[in-house]
Amino acid sequence: MSVNINEASVTVRKAARALGRSGLVHAYGHCSMRLDAGTFLVCPASPPGLVGVGEECTVLQVHEPLPENVLGEVRLHQQIYQNRADVNGVVRFMSPKMMSLAAMGLSPKPRHGFGSYFAPSVPLWDDPQLIRDDERAQKVIRLMGEAKAVLMRGNGAVVAGQSLEEAVVLAWYLEDSCRVELDVLASGMAQHAPVLSNEEAAQRATKAGRIFERMWQFLTNDDEE
Template structure:
């Protein structure tokens, strides 16, 4: 098990908490090899201690003792997306409000383009603690980088855990914009970004993800020296 990967998982957990994307609930993970991933400790993510052990979880099979039941969502993503390297399950304010309304945000600004063709939606308020529900949620995710669950948070997947953390921030901002559009009364007439324009805008060049990761992790006690 890589000490560096465990450190990244812990740094990600604390970054998500500092950004207000998680509270008592939420979890993140990073793929360690084709058949396994590391998940953060089963505690509020802001309370994860430097050096605390993460748990190695198989992509297929029962969850290890002590691992939260909704980590099944991570399993399904890693099993069905060979390119997925990181997963975040989070419950941020604007996203929770929009999901409770039974809506997903439209692609109205640049951050939203990373979820083209649209954010997935799972219309069930029940906790995802069995394999059947986990399969349903990830099927509802479709080809998107994220899926929202009505009244029950969201899941995003990235090529790395660093990317998944940034995508969680992007989805929260996407929902913030959507709620503002709805509050203005202009949502129906406001422009949205088309699929072709979204594909061009959703670039990874220019350290797009790296810069946001640096911003979100600033000051973490386990960051390597500059």
């Protein structure tokens, strides 16, 4: 895979602003896109929703130490790109329902359509500390394995997609899955409410019908770029 850096920069900035507008991030959070086997592009180190038109993104090396001026938890992106050849986009975010569920030490079960994309479960890193060293980042991503996401107790989540557009949509899906899980828990029906089987989830987690493209269009509607 090799991507035009100017086109990639536009996509990264649009993704950052979409995350901000949809309430998936606030002052904190970041997104990135793989450029090729050895490099990736990360959004500016500012609140994602405030990223300006044409603002410069940063090219980073997949297999070299991160520069000191890069946000510390970008190493989570780097570790994913090192270990997952299938991943070309990563989002680090702190959405409200997901933060609440993860703070309880829980991750959502695949109870509805959007949750099917994370079946059979979303791994949970049971430590609220920031991930600002390589050793911790390696452990988190090792726990994540081949899953599309990993929750971090009291510290948000990371999602990975075959494209950055897909990763942004998956972030929205994960937040909605956490909303549903919290509603089920609040109802007192958690032990009785249905959970999708692996077969049901595999059938429902489709990419057909422009599923991801339509949500990306919705999330980036009226973007300045």
